[in-house]
Amino acid sequence: MQPEALTKLIAQLRKLPAVGLKTATRYAYAIIDMDEEEVRDFLEAIEEAKSTIHFCSECGNYTDREICARCETADKSIICVVQEPRDVQAFEKLGTYNGLYHVLHGALDFQKGIGAEQIRIRELITRLDGVKEVIIATNPDVSGEMTATYIAQLLKPLGVKVTRLAHGIPMGSEIEYADEMTLSRALNDRKEL
């Protein structure tokens, strides 16, 4: 009994990450309830973002310029290597890191056919001029660990210091609830006080 245009809109909204039928329906109603001007602003924001935002030719993060503001103003002696643009956001929120970023756009996953050629590893090698340290901040899962090891092996012979984010028990959590992998890692990487 639902109008077809509503069904279609709900189907489109379900393409957003982690949006199920119920949430999509709620969003659809909200959009239909917006006045004309609000909907126009909403549509324009999508169109504008889509037409102006692309990847920085240096770091691979989103930008509306050829080379992003960060790549121009950063401390160029250090590069933080991440899998996705949203990981850059996580570091930016800290506000304490002022070096370069390098977005791989993925991680090695041979089962999925993602090798070194499929992610931005070659581009990383071309950026090492003047770089003293490469911090590898890929995810602490099989794919991210493999990518970290691969990059480290590639860079060490070039005389660059390669570091990896520390892993361990998250701050504010309880040891009782830590998963085995994390606890075992925290034990191995224990530090003297």
Next chain:
Amino acid sequence: MQPEALTKLIAQLRKLPAVGLKTATRYAYAIIDMDEEEVRDFLEAIEEAKSTIHFCSECGNYTDREICARCETADKSIICVVQEPRDVQAFEKLGTYNGLYHVLHGALDFQKGIGAEQIRIRELITRLDGVKEVIIATNPDVSGEMTATYIAQLLKPLGVKVTRLAHGIPMGSEIEYADEMTLSRALNDRKEL
């Protein structure tokens, strides 16, 4: 350091119900990552829904016709009165009710200046021809209860049977966790077994 178009898109996405900065950012990235065709479909679905969907002139639910399919095919001896179109969805999911609906688009709330003229009560009165029962399914809160009482007082003199959804302990929940209002209502409305 974030491109302005991305900031704008995130601001627009935050207008969706219960979407905060984190979720909006996630949606924005997903939209930017869509290919051209996907974004076009997405935009078209919003435009089409916005241009074709309006309120049924009879029941006030969303439709793309003058009078909605439900109003044409329903059992016209019974009307279920709800506050919002999404409440109709909740009944439709049951699949057991085949009467008419009447969407009030709100509930009485004198503090917010919402009186009988601001919601579709007058329209309800004009639909009573041939109706034997009016089920009032407004929300079980102060505003919804007041609206239910108001409508009941208005309709009873007209010789229409007026009923209200039963309130009580939700199925599958525990009495221990029921709030006082609900428990007291369940006690008052207890049924003989």
